[in-house]
Amino acid sequence: MNNPSHPDSPSEKLAPLTESTLERIGSYWETTRLWLTQAWRIAFLMARGAYLTQERRNLFGKLGEEVFYKILKGELRNTDLQNQVKDIERLTKKLEISEIKIRSLRFGQRLSNPPPPTSEAKPGEAP
Numbered sequence: 001m002n003n004p005s006h007p008d009s010p011s012e013k014l015a016p017l018t019e020s021t022l023e024r025i026g027s028y029w030e031t032t033r034l035w036l037t038q039a040w041r042i043a044f045l046m047a048r049g050a051y052l053t054q055e056r057r058n059l060f061g062k063l064g065e066e067v068f069y070k071i072l073k074g075e076l077r078n079t080d081l082q083n084q085v086k087d088i089e090r091l092t093k094k095l096e097i098s099e100i101k102i103r104s105l106r107f108g109q110r111l112s113n114p115p116p117p118t119s120e121a122k123p124g125e126a127p
Contacts, residue, residue, distance in 0.1 A: 070076035071085050 067076060067081070068085060068088060071078065071081060
């Protein structure tokens with residue numbers, strides 16, 4: 001029974017089983033490799049698309065800033081955009097005020113013009 005060429009030897013019986021197992025492992029490996037390659041390509045294209053979208057937004061932002069400053073200087077007149085320019089100016093002033101408040105709280109500086117008290121409290125009374 002130790003004759004490897006004998007049809008009933010154990011090595012002959014395991015050969016088809018080993019080949020099918022190796023084929024399955026190879027097939028799984030190839031499927032996994034293809035899936036990872038495709039996933040990498042998709043991720044790369046998505047990242048590139050996000051980069052291009054951000055660049056486009058930056059260009060729109062620069063264009064908007066140029067139009068904004070031209071309207072402020074009076075070089076460009078557009079009645080539709082005047083209200084938006086006023087809103088931007090108003091928000092800019094609010095942002096500057098909040099930045100000053102944050103800076104004063106952060107570094108312990110007092111505001112040069114403190115806000116007026118909201119209620120009239122007499123000295124010695126709690127507000």
